[in-house]
Structures are given as structure tokens and as C-alpha cells.
Amino acid sequence: MDGKKLEYKGEEALKELEKLTANAAQVQEEILKRILMQNKGTEYLNKYLPGEGSTTFNVQQYKRLVPVITYKDIHPYIQRISNGENSNLITAQPIIEMLCSSGTSAGEPKLMPSIEEDLDRRTFLYNLIMPIINQYVDGLDEGKAMYLYFVKAEMSTPCGLPARTVLTSYYKSQHFKNRPHDPYNDFTSPDQAILCFDSNQSMYCQLISGLIHRHWVLRLGAVFASAFLRAISFLERNWPNMCHDIRTGTLDHDMITDPECRLALSGILSLPQPILADEIERICSSNSWKGILCRLWPKAKYIEAVITGSMSQYIPSLEYYSDRKLPLVCTMYASSECYFGVNLKPLCKPADVSFTILPNMGYFEFIPLGVNGTWSIDLDDEEEEVPTNRLVDLVHVKVGSYYELVVTTFAGLYRYRIGDVLQVTGFHNEAPQFKFICRRNVVLSIDNDKTNEEDLHKSVTVAKKLLEPYNALLVEYTSYADASTVPGHYVIYWEIIHNNNETSSNSMLDPTVLEECCVAVEEELDYTYRRCRTHDKSVGPLEIRIVEAGTFESLMDLFINQGASINQYKAPRCIKSKAALKLLNSNVKASYFSPRDPAWNA
Structure with missing residues (x-):
């Protein structure tokens, strides 16, 4: 960032965005050269690049000699640093913390190194969001x-390094705490509530604050759609207490x-x-919560949350609670390893939704997977070596x-596979724009079949349409490859509600x-799965297990x-945890199997 930590805001931010994307190739080359010059003395780079004392590095030499890696390759270095060895194993700058991945997409959480200037890069990206949105939505500086x-x-x-999520890191940083007190940073949630480690107390305080300011709220949101819907569910259970507190002006119960x-x-x-308490009580006591967001926050102009990839499953629920009156806004693409684009x-x-990659966030390369509207992973094993060329x-x-x-990042990740599958949708100046498709390493498999997250989601999306004539809504799902039977089969857990907020039952x-619905899912799965089901008989009929309401909150x-x-x-779209499976199975109230083989042609 070269000292320009928080310089770009408003029109300046948009101008900087145009400058970066117009010179994406040059910016990328400069970023890689800076990373290599800065980290040239590290143990990791010295393994692959000759000339430790060299003052210049050849980009092509880096691409030819430095391998493409996964977490297992960098993990020994991260472990050594976590145990107290110097950061210069992988980066010249001190590692100030380890960032924990969510740990729900691919198993155990991973630790990602982070340096001080990473916070500058994240803040730079955050500062682009409101200038972009202001081009499309007026008056956002007039409310909360x-x-x-x-x-x-x-x-x-x-060795004492903090290990925390990337969002916890940002919210606890001075970048967030000392953010400018301008109208675009006027949140209903007090910082003390955001920084409370008890999620229930934090949720209660943030929601009651939002209700008190209901007539000033112009924007609604959370980081992920799942967190926002969890808040709605929490509100359904706790609004009577909140109304009592607002009516009396006190917190007279033990929750907080x-x-x-x-x-x-x-x-x-x-x-x-x-009066405010009576308004909220009248709205929340309605028989149906369809459109509840617009009634509670009548001036809201949109809902902001991540709704791509597996989060797209929550779009129907968000549309239900907003009665399709509020646009769903997805602003950015980021991960624990690196922030990518807007x-x-x-x-x-x-x-x-497509994201324009910002070329100053890190050095980006791409493994080709497919063209002409289709994609496949011919490297079936995530750990298989990828040829550098x-x-x-x-x-x-x-x-x-x-x-x-x-x-490749300044913090010590070199040609690291993020695991995200992206499709190029266009360009903004020289910078490409990508649609997020899925995580490549989330699969179901019984035999030769390998079902990725995207195919599963597409299949469920088709199948759940069969529920619509019955006023039923699929609110959440996950899956499991059940190999306890011969042959094994796919199990999909569904939680269904009816639009009158009553939980569906067998009757x-x-x-x-x-x-x-079972048949519809199978018909949409790929050729290999349908061949295994119909011809090879190596996969049994797909099963849908209906679970009790609230099961996925418990999960x-x-x-x-x-x-x-x-x-x-x-x-998680594929369950591997024994404890999670036990929870799901303990809440199953009905089970259905595909009554016939899916269509298959040799």
C-alpha cells in the first residue's frame, strides 16, 4: 500500500480502482517483484530460487521453479512459526497473527500467516464498497x-501468536475501532456488542439496537447470509423480551x-x-413473518451479505423475509488467505454476481479447468502436483x-491453491471478473462417482421446485455418503417449512x-453418478431425510x-463429522428413497 493506508475514499477510491484495473498486468508484475524482493532471504524461497543475495528476481524464473502447493506443503513452516521459530522462514515481515479458516468446508481449520500490512490491504478494499454502492443507491448517508x-x-x-478468524482480527484492529465517524460508518450496533465473545449476548444487543433505531435504518446485513438468517430466527424467539426492554427502558433480565x-x-x-415497543410487538406477533424485514425496518434499501456459492441456498429465505422487496447485495470476495475483489x-x-479482481491485493494465477460453459477437474486428487506451466x-x-x-502473498504463501473454482464472466479494463462457482474439494463419492458442491447444489435447486405448489420451502440442506449399506448411497438431509411459518409434517x-424430489436430484447429477446407479448398480437409491425444524441451527x-x-x-454441504451426523440423524422424522433409476444412456 506504500503508506496510503486509508487515503482512498469516495471519488478518490473509484479513481484508484480505475487506475489499478487499467494497468492490471503492470500492477501484477510489480506486486510479484515486490513480494520476491521483500522475501528473498526466506528459507522457503531459498529452496527454489538461486542467488540469496540477488537484488533482482526474474518473474519467469519464479513461475518455472516455485511449485504450486496446497496447505499440507506449507503447514510444516506454519507449525514451526507457531512453535516459536522466526517468521523469516516464509516472510521477511513479522507475522503478527495466524488467521483461522472457517473449518467447515474442508474439515479442520487451517492457520494462515498474516502480517501488519495485510490489514491495510483489507481496509483498502473495504473503503471501496460504499463509493461503489453510492453509484446505484442514493441517500445512504442519511441514516444508519x-x-x-x-x-x-x-x-x-x-509461542503466543494470536490465532483468530480474519473478521475477528479486523473488528479488533485499530482500523475498525478508529474508523472515520462519517455517515457510512454509522452502525446501529455498538462496538461493545460486536466485540462481545458471547454470540447470544452480542446478537441480542445488536438486534435490540437495530429495533430501537428501526426508523433510521437504511441498510441491513451480515457477512454471510446464514448469519443474517440466524439473526431472524433469534429475533423470532426473543422479540417479547426485547419489546419489554424497550417498553421499560431497562435490561431487567439475566441474558445480558x-x-x-x-x-x-x-x-x-x-x-x-x-409506543415503539407496541409497534414492534404488533409486527412481530403477526401470523406470518413473510416480509417481516420491510415491516420492521421500513426505510431499508437492501440486504448486504455473501450470497454466492453455498450461500446461494439462503436466497429464497432472504426473499421470503423481505417479500422480494429488498435487493440482495453481495459486495466482495475474500478469504482468510487473501482479499481478492469487489x-x-x-x-x-x-x-x-461477479467480482472484479483487484491486482494490488496479491499475485494471482489460475489453473485451467474447462471452457465453453462446462468445467471438470482432471486432477481428482487435490494433493496431486500441478505442472507449473x-x-x-x-x-x-x-x-x-x-x-x-x-x-502468492506478502505473508508467505507462494503459489498456494485456494481451492475455489471460478468462471470468467468478463473484464473491467484489464482486470478479469469472476463468478464464484464452488469449493473444489467438497465432494460426495461412493464408487467411481465424484459429486462436487456445485453439482449437488444445482440438483437440489431443481428438486426443491417440486415443493413450491405445496407452499413449502427448503430452508437448508446437507449431505452424506452412506457406505454402511451395500451398495452405499447418497443421503441428503432437508429442513422444510411452510410459508405460514408452520413446520411441515408427514401429512x-x-x-x-x-x-x-429424490428422482429429480438424481436426474440432475452427472453422467458417472447416473451410470453407477443405473448400469453398474454400485450406488444405491438416493435418500432424502426430513429433519425437525431448528436442526440446522443446532448443527x-x-x-x-x-x-x-x-x-x-x-x-457444510457434505458431512463427515460423526457428532454432526449423530445430531442430524437424531432429528430425522421421515425418510424417502428414489423409487426408480435415473435416466442413463451409454
Whole structure:
């Protein structure tokens, strides 16, 4: 960032965005040269690049000699640093913390190194969001934002380095705490509530603050759609207590024990507001919560959350609670390893969300996966070595083609496979724009079949349409490859509600409807799966298990108790945890199997 930590805002930010994307190739080359010059003395780079004392590095030499890696390759270095060895094993700058991945997409959480200037890069990207949105939505400086943000209790490595999620790191940083007090940073949530480690107390305080300011709220949101919907569910259970507190102007129950939260709320709940409490009670006591967001926050202009990839499953629920009146805005693409890009058309339809990669965030390369609207992973084993000559530079990707993202960072990741599958949708100046497709390493497999997350999601999306004539809504799902039977089969867990907020029961949906849903899922799965089912008979009929209402909230609680972050939690699309499977199976109330083989042609 060269000292320009927080310089770019408003029109300046947009101008800088144009400058960066117009010179993406040059910026990328400069970024890689800076990384190599800065980290030239590290043990890791010295393994592959000759001339430790050299003052210049050849980009082509880096691409030829430095291998493409996965987490298992860099993990020994991260472990050594976590145990107290010097950061210069992988980076010249001190590692100030380890960032924990969510740990729900690919198993155990991973630790990613982070240096001080990474916070500058994240802040730079955050500062682009409002200038972009202001081009499409007027008057956002005339009210407040009800954004529900959460932190997670920190761990530490053996040598004392903080180990925390990337969002916890940002919210606890001076960049967030000392953010400019301008209208675009006017949140309903007090910082004390955001920084409370108890998610229930934090949720209560943030929601009641949002309700008190309901007539000033112009923006709603959370980091992930799942967290926002969890907040709605929490509100359904706790609005009577909140109305009581607003009516009396006090916190007279035992839920809020955190002293910082109580202090923050004492300023917001300074006076009794019986009229406001009556308004909220009248709205929340309605028989149906369809459109509840627009009724509680009548001036809201959009909902902001991640709705791409596995989060797209939550779009129907968000549309239900907003009665399709509020646009769903997905602003940015980021991960624990690196922040990548922004959505330049934030009001686009969820299916059309694409992210423009910012070339100053890191050095980006791409493993080609497919063209012409289809993609495949011929490297079936994620750990298989990728030939270095296969990778494509940022500015040389092709529209319509699919790629796996590879990143090089200042913090010590070199040609690291993020694991995200992306499709190029276009270019903004020289910078490509990508649609996020899925995580490549989430699969179901019984025999030769290998079902990725995207195929599973597409299949479920088709099948759940069969529920619509019955006023039923699929709110969440996950899956499991059950090999306990011969042959093994796919199990998909569904949680269904009816649009009158009553939980569906066996009598509310004819068994043949759910059996046809099984068939619909199988018909949409790929050729190999259908061949295994129909011809080879190596895979048994697909099963849908209907679970009780609230099961997926309990699943989320389970993962949070095991160390996942409420901010970063994503319902895993493939379950491998024995504890999670036990929870799901204990809540199954009905089970349905595909009554016939899917269509298959040799």
C-alpha cells in the first residue's frame, strides 16, 4: 500500500480502482517483484530460487521453479512459526497473527500467516464498497446501517501468536475501532456488542439496537447470509423480551451479563419507549413473518451479505423475509488467505454476481479447468502436483472458462491453491471478473462417482421446485455418503417449512412428492453418478431425510462450540463429522428413497 493506508475514499477510491484495473498486468508484475524482493532471504524461497543475495528476481524464473502447493506443503513452516521459530522462514515481515479458516468446508481449520500490512490491504478494499454502492443507491448517508457483526474468542499458538478468524482480527484492529465517524460508518450496533465473545449476548444487543433505531435504518446485513438468517430466527424467539426492554427502558433480565454490553445498552435504552415497543410487538406477533424485514425496518434499501456459492441456498429465505422487496447485495470476495475483489454491480441479480479482481491485493494465477460453459477437474486428487506451466496469469484468462485460483502473498504463501473454482464472466479494463462457482474439494463419492458442491447444489435447486405448489420451502440442506449399506448411497438431509411459518409434517406433503424430489436430484447429477446407479448398480437409491425444524441451527451451534466462527460459518454441504451426523440423524422424522433409476444412456 506504500503508506496510503486509508487515503482512498469516495471519488478518490473509484479513481484508484480505475487506475489499478487499467494497468492490471503492470500492477501484477510489480506486486510479484515486490513480494520476491521483500522475501528473498526466506528459507522457503531459498529452496527454489538461486542467488540469496540477488537484488533482482526474474518473474519467469519464479513461475518455472516455485511449485504450486496446497496447505499440507506449507503447514510444516506454519507449525514451526507457531512453535516459536522466526517468521523469516516464509516472510521477511513479522507475522503478527495466524488467521483461522472457517473449518467447515474442508474439515479442520487451517492457520494462515498474516502480517501488519495485510490489514491495510483489507481496509483498502473495504473503503471501496460504499463509493461503489453510492453509484446505484442514493441517500445512504442519511441514516444508519444495521449490520450484524460477530467476533470469536481467540486462541493462541504455542509461542503466543494470536490465532483468530480474519473478521475477528479486523473488528479488533485499530482500523475498525478508529474508523472515520462519517455517515457510512454509522452502525446501529455498538462496538461493545460486536466485540462481545458471547454470540447470544452480542446478537441480542445488536438486534435490540437495530429495533430501537428501526426508523433510521437504511441498510441491513451480515457477512454471510446464514448469519443474517440466524439473526431472524433469534429475533423470532426473543422479540417479547426485547419489546419489554424497550417498553421499560431497562435490561431487567439475566441474558445480558457482559458489563461492556450492559454499559453500551444503557445509553441506547436510556428512556422507556412504550409506543415503539407496541409497534414492534404488533409486527412481530403477526401470523406470518413473510416480509417481516420491510415491516420492521421500513426505510431499508437492501440486504448486504455473501450470497454466492453455498450461500446461494439462503436466497429464497432472504426473499421470503423481505417479500422480494429488498435487493440482495453481495459486495466482495475474500478469504482468510487473501482479499481478492469487489462487485462493481452490487444491485445485480444474485445469479449474476461477479467480482472484479483487484491486482494490488496479491499475485494471482489460475489453473485451467474447462471452457465453453462446462468445467471438470482432471486432477481428482487435490494433493496431486500441478505442472507449473499449466498456470495462467490474471490478465490472460478467457471469458467463459473455468479456473482454480492460486495466490502468492506478502505473508508467505507462494503459489498456494485456494481451492475455489471460478468462471470468467468478463473484464473491467484489464482486470478479469469472476463468478464464484464452488469449493473444489467438497465432494460426495461412493464408487467411481465424484459429486462436487456445485453439482449437488444445482440438483437440489431443481428438486426443491417440486415443493413450491405445496407452499413449502427448503430452508437448508446437507449431505452424506452412506457406505454402511451395500451398495452405499447418497443421503441428503432437508429442513422444510411452510410459508405460514408452520413446520411441515408427514401429512402436509405426500410421500410421492418427496420421492419425486429424490428422482429429480438424481436426474440432475452427472453422467458417472447416473451410470453407477443405473448400469453398474454400485450406488444405491438416493435418500432424502426430513429433519425437525431448528436442526440446522443446532448443527451450527455444534460447529461453533467446536471452534467455528459465527461470522464465517457455512453449513457444510457434505458431512463427515460423526457428532454432526449423530445430531442430524437424531432429528430425522421421515425418510424417502428414489423409487426408480435415473435416466442413463451409454
